[in-house]
Amino acid sequence: MPQTDKQICIPPELPELLKQFTKAAIRTQPPDLIHWAAEYFGAMSQGEIPPVRERSERVALSTWAELTPELLKILHSRVGGRLIIHVDELAQMWKVLSLPTDLFNSVMNVGRFTEEIEWLKFLALACSSLGVTISKTLKIVCEVLSSDHDGGPPRIPFSTFQFLYTYIAEVDGEISASHVSRMLSYIEQEIIGPDGLIKVNDFTQNPRVRLE
16 A cells, blocks of 8 residues: 655755755856756766856846846836736736846746745846846845935835845855844944935945945
């Protein structure tokens, strides 16, 4: 009689393997994730160095994808302030803006999104395809999210910045949680004013704020 309650054993090395693969995908930003994944694991199985682009070698996806902060701002406005959006609706918005399907699929895979997408997380990963560093990525995110029209530096609520920085650093995998916590504590205590907003200059031009 077949057993129906047989315990499934998860290989102990699997979580770390998947973590390293995700970090490598973020660094490399391959246009064809499936093909690149096959090369990555093929190299690993042969004991060879996988095809991972280092930080100094990164090339923004904008060199092959027609993605710009301006188009992301349009996309954000069409999401209409929702925190969650269905994948089919977002894919249609993406298509209407004539953005490449490969890029959409890459963001979906890296973020491990399913049918219901957390918009801010998707936006952060899309912005990361344009920013070589985390600081640059967060600068682009601020520009996209900012609703200021007075000509001043883009600014967003600190709570939103905190969420995005924590998420991007977690996906990047090279920045410790303690460093993220220290930077956020310093910004909140020393920089953020009564309005609770953070400006781009607060983290791009302050020598004491090192997000990387």
